[in-house]
Amino acid sequence: MEEFIYFFSFQDPNVLMVVTGIVLLSVSAAMVGTFTFLDKKALVGDAISHAVLPGVCLAFMLSGSKNPYWIVSGAFVTGALSTYTITWVSNATKLKEDTVIASVLSIFFGVGIVMMTQLQQSGNASLSGLDHFIFGNAISIVGQDLWVYGFLALAIIMVILFFYKEFQLMVFNRSFADSIGLPVKRLEFLFNSLMVMAVVTGIQAIGVVLMAALLITPAAAAKFWTNRLSLMLLIAVIFSVISGIVGAYISFVLPHMPTGPWVVMVLSLIAFLSFFFSTKKGILTKWIAKRNYQRKIHRDHILKALFAANEQGKDGLSCGEIYANFPGKSFRTQYAIKKLGNEGYLSDNQSNISLTEKGIKEAGRIVRLHRLWELYMTEYMNIAPDHVHDSAEKLEHIITPELERQLDKNLNYPQEDPHQSIIPRDKDQS
Amino acid sequence: MSFDPNAFLIILTGSMIAISCGVLGVFLMLRKMAMTGDAISHAVLPGIVIAFLVSGSRHGLTMVIGAGLVGIIATVFIEYLSNKVKLQSDASIGITFTSLFAIGIIMITFLANEIDLDQDCVLYGEIAYVPIDLWITGAGKIMGPRVTYLSLVNMALVIGFIALFFKELKISTFDKEFAATIGLSTVGVNYGLMGMVSYTTVSSFEAVGAILVVALMVVPPATAYLWTKNLYRLIQLTIIMGIVISFLGYYLAYFLNSSIAGAMATVAGFFFFTTVILKHKQLPGIRKKIETIGQKA
Numbered sequence: 155m156e157e158f159i160y161f162f163s164f165q166d167p168n169v170l171m172v173v174t175g176i177v178l179l180s181v182s183a184a185m186v187g188t189f190t191f192l193d194k195k196a197l198v199g200d201a202i203s204h205a206v207l208p209g210v211c212l213a214f215m216l217s218g219s220k221n222p223y224w225i226v227s228g229a230f231v232t233g234a235l236s237t238y239t240i241t242w243v244s245n246a247t248k249l250k251e252d253t254v255i256a257s258v259l260s261i262f263f264g265v266g267i268v269m270m271t272q273l274q275q276s277g278n279a280s281l282s283g284l285d286h287f288i289f290g291n292a293i294s295i296v297g298q299d300l301w302v303y304g305f306l307a308l309a310i311i312m313v314i315l316f317f318y319k320e321f322q323l324m325v326f327n328r329s330f331a332d333s334i335g336l337p338v339k340r341l342e343f344l345f346n347s348l349m350v351m352a353v354v355t356g357i358q359a360i361g362v363v364l365m366a367a368l369l370i371t372p373a374a375a376a377k378f379w380t381n382r383l384s385l386m387l388l389i390a391v392i393f394s395v396i397s398g399i400v401g402a403y404i405s406f407v408l409p410h411m412p413t414g415p416w417v418v419m420v421l422s423l424i425a426f427l428s429f430f431f432s433t434k435k436g437i438l439t440k441w442i443a444k445r446n447y448q449r450k451i452h453r454d455h456i457l458k459a460l461f462a463a464n465e466q467g468k469d470g471l472s473c474g475e476i477y478a479n480f481p482g483k484s485f486r487t488q489y490a491i492k493k494l495g496n497e498g499y500l501s502d503n504q505s506n507i508s509l510t511e512k513g514i515k516e517a518g519r520i521v522r523l524h525r526l527w528e529l530y531m532t533e534y535m536n537i538a539p540d541h542v543h544d545s546a547e548k549l550e551h552i553i554t555p556e557l558e559r560q561l562d563k564n565l566n567y568p569q570e571d572p573h574q575s576i577i578p579r580d581k582d583q584s
Numbered sequence: 585m586s587f588d589p590n591a592f593l594i595i596l597t598g599s600m601i602a603i604s605c606g607v608l609g610v611f612l613m614l615r616k617m618a619m620t621g622d623a624i625s626h627a628v629l630p631g632i633v634i635a636f637l638v639s640g641s642r643h644g645l646t647m648v649i650g651a652g653l654v655g656i657i658a659t660v661f662i663e664y665l666s667n668k669v670k671l672q673s674d675a676s677i678g679i680t681f682t683s684l685f686a687i688g689i690i691m692i693t694f695l696a697n698e699i700d701l702d703q704d705c706v707l708y709g710e711i712a713y714v715p716i717d718l719w720i721t722g723a724g725k726i727m728g729p730r731v732t733y734l735s736l737v738n739m740a741l742v743i744g745f746i747a748l749f750f751k752e753l754k755i756s757t758f759d760k761e762f763a764a765t766i767g768l769s770t771v772g773v774n775y776g777l778m779g780m781v782s783y784t785t786v787s788s789f790e791a792v793g794a795i796l797v798v799a800l801m802v803v804p805p806a807t808a809y810l811w812t813k814n815l816y817r818l819i820q821l822t823i824i825m826g827i828v829i830s831f832l833g834y835y836l837a838y839f840l841n842s843s844i845a846g847a848m849a850t851v852a853g854f855f856f857f858t859t860v861i862l863k864h865k866q867l868p869g870i871r872k873k874i875e876t877i878g879q880k881a
Binding site: 191194195196197199200204243246247248249250252253254255256257259260261262263264265266267268269270271272275363364366367369370371373374377408410411412414415416418419422425429435437 | 613616617618619621622626665668669670671672674675677678679682683685686687689690693793795796798799801802803805806809810836837840841842843845846847848849850852853856857860863864
């Protein structure tokens with residue numbers, strides 16, 4: 155608890171600096187990532203983050219120190235080279251883009267490892283900590299590094315806000331952007347540079363391998379809450395700020411724990427929660443909606459069965475007869491009968507189940523929709539009467555009152571359906 | 585240059601790993617699943633750590649089973665995210681492998697004091713240790729380099745798998761709908777392939793590292809694909825390239841005094857880009873010549 159208060163009161167200027175840095179870089183990565191996600195280029199970020207390694211090593215070789223200016227420049231050069239290479243090879247050959255991405259990624263990384271092992275053998279003591287670039291450790295960022303990375307992150311955020319409209323057009327409607335005279339090629343170049351910069355900014359804190367997550371995951375999670383770009387950006391930023399701070403806190407509390415994996419873990423957790431519980435497209439939401447719909451259909455069918463029994467002059471049906479109508483669904487049928495009883499559609503008299511006044515009206519409505527649709531199909535679509543049942547069986551559950559009135563009017567308020575059954579009507583209606 | 589038995593062993597082992605990876609990679613590439621191979625090679629990390637924890641050793645069957653299972657879980661997960669959650673496929677791949685990889689690193693860091701497994705060995709691997717890492721039987725008899733045996737078994741299994749299910753793989757790769765109509769289990773073929781990819785990743789990661797497995801899986805098939813469209817020839821060229829990469833990679837690393845696996849990827853990259861440039865510039869004379877060589881190979 156003491157550690158918690160110590161960390162979150164930010165009394166320690168180092169903690170404050172690290173947290174500021176990681177928040178800035180998370181925000182910039184989330185913003186860039188939202189556009190790359192929508193542009194379906196999520197994995198290019200992964201390629202860039204691997205391709206940064208030879209650049210970092212090159213910077214070490216040339217400068218002989220961990221000077222952040224050199225590292226950023228080196229990383230930027232090879233990162234940008236990799237995006238350029240991916241585009242060029244994809245256009246020049248018949249190879250699919252994912253093959254090209256995987257090839258470029260692993261080749262650049264391989265070259266990086268060759269350089270890195272050479273550096274390690276050179277025995278230069280100032281080079282220790284090179285592996286921070288692979289796994290990332292935000293705590294290792296201090297002083298000068300932070301200013302450089304913080305400034306870069308801030309610059310990325312500003313540029314994106316400034317070109318917000320242009321990027322939006324570029325992602326959503328490239329040909330339109332082209333036709334209104336936007337310099338799409340130059341915008342794309344600018345955007346690719348931002349993407350490389352965002353990766354470069356993050357490598358020391360998050361690490362090469364996991365940097366891709368900071369680009370992809372916030373955007374993917376945000377997509378499940380909204381379809382609006384502005385809102386999506388905001389949500390992605392909030393998600394990544396939360397995980398950035400939590401990740402930094404955990405690596406502060408647990409010694410020797412790299413920051414990157416925890417930031418990614420928190421982000422992934424948020425993403426999975428979004429996938430399941432999002433109110434718009436979440437798995438759970440969809441599942442509930444589907445189950446409710448199936449229940450409604452089942453309920454409608456029970457009402458219809460009882461209505462048919464009424465038409466044949468029976469007073470009702472026994473439980474067994476209803477169950478026999480829906481083989482294999484006895485549990486759900488039981489539940490539906492109980493529910494319908496509670497809602498006042500059925501009365502259960504010593505297991506003779508019959509429709510109440512309200513039930514007759516509701517069942518009549520469903521049967522009416524079924525028969526109206528059958529009639530409409532035969533009259534307007536010239537479909538033989540013996541082929542219309544299946545379609546009506548589906549549509550009876552979803553025809554709205556407005557559509558019903560329209561159907562009734564177009565068919566001139568018919569009395570009988572194609573099978574010469576009477577179309578039931580409420581008394582006050584007819 | 586005189587015959588150096590250590591160099592020979594390293595090149596032999598490297599070639600066998602490159603062949604296993606490359607042959608599987610041909611099918612990954614044709615199925616547009618190159619990045620799935622990349623994802624699996626990252627995602628097996630937690631499986632490796634758990635298996636290590638269970639068996640307490642870096643080799644053996646537990647490792648293969650653990651990593652193989654996690655590799656297949658990763659594939660299931662990617663398919664689930666893109667089919668059921670309706671997430672676009674590249675994002676499904678990205679999220680799956682980054683989160684599994686993060687779990688793996690966290691586990692390694694937590695267990696750092698208890699197990700002899702560090703982050704570096706997962707990423708780089710060191711094939712240079714092959715000649716000194718010997719397989720010693722219980723009776724104390726030295727049987728020779730352990731990793732060489734491993735990669736031999738791996739290669740035999742991969743080639744056996746491909747040979748046995750060649751027709752199934754071919755049909756389900758090129759015409760999924762047709763495969764489904766004739767009652768072929770495309771799902772089964774898919775998971776069989778992914779299982780082999782996971783197994784190969786684990787069996788090779790000790791020697792060449794997780795990310796360089798991807799280099800050997802994707803780059804030789806991609807390069808070969810630019811020379812030929814015939815599936816048999818594609819596999820042949822991939823195998824030849826695997827051997828050449830391993831040979832040249834060893835000597836490049838020898839002269840640069842660097843990681844052999846990295847050098848193998850570098851050589852593969854050199855072939856890849858040379859091919860792309862040759863194909864792109866459309867140099868008619870050279871192109872024709874090389875194509876005839878490609879036909880003969």
